[in-house]
Amino acid sequence: MTDRVLKELSLEGLTYIAREPLPGQFDQRADSAVKSIQLIGGGKELQVFWSELLILEGQLAETAVEKIRKYHINTVEYRVKDMEATLFLNEMKKVSKIRIFDYF
Numbered sequence: 382m383t384d385r386v387l388k389e390l391s392l393e394g395l396t397y398i399a400r401e402p403l404p405g406q407f408d409q410r411a412d413s414a415v416k417s418i419q420l421i422g423g424g425k426e427l428q429v430f431w432s433e434l435l436i437l438e439g440q441l442a443e444t445a446v447e448k449i450r451k452y453h454i455n456t457v458e459y460r461v462k463d464m465e466a467t468l469f470l471n472e473m474k475k476v477s478k479i480r481i482f483d484y485f
Contacts, residue, residue, distance in 0.1 A: 392436075392464060396446055399462035400454050401432035432462045 402408045411429040418427060435453065437446065454461060 396437040396441060397464075398435045398437070398446075398450050398453055399432060399464050400459040401430075401462040402458060403460050406458055434462075434464075 402411075408431055410431045414429040414431075415423075415427050418429075419425065435449075437449065441449075450461075
């Protein structure tokens with residue numbers, strides 16, 4: 382797998398963990414990528430999304446996979462990425478009602 386570029390990866394039958402930053406969470410990797418692309422002449426209206434996929438090899442018990450998942454996905458910063466979902470940019474812009482606390 383190291384000498385070729387993957388255009389499509391079938392996850393069927395594989396044990397994997399996928400994570401992505403929570404919506405609204407600052408994503409330093411994506412921010413750095415946007416700034417780098419803009420430095421070399423990229424557009425101003427640019428968005429970069431980042432996610433991570435861990436493919437676990439070998440026979441692992443479900444309890445072991447769950448321990449790895451809990452260790453790898455800090456629920457304050459990340460969520461499990463749905464690998465079947467299509468990315469719609471409009472979904473990223475929807476904001477629910479924001480609660481305002483006076484005298485906090």
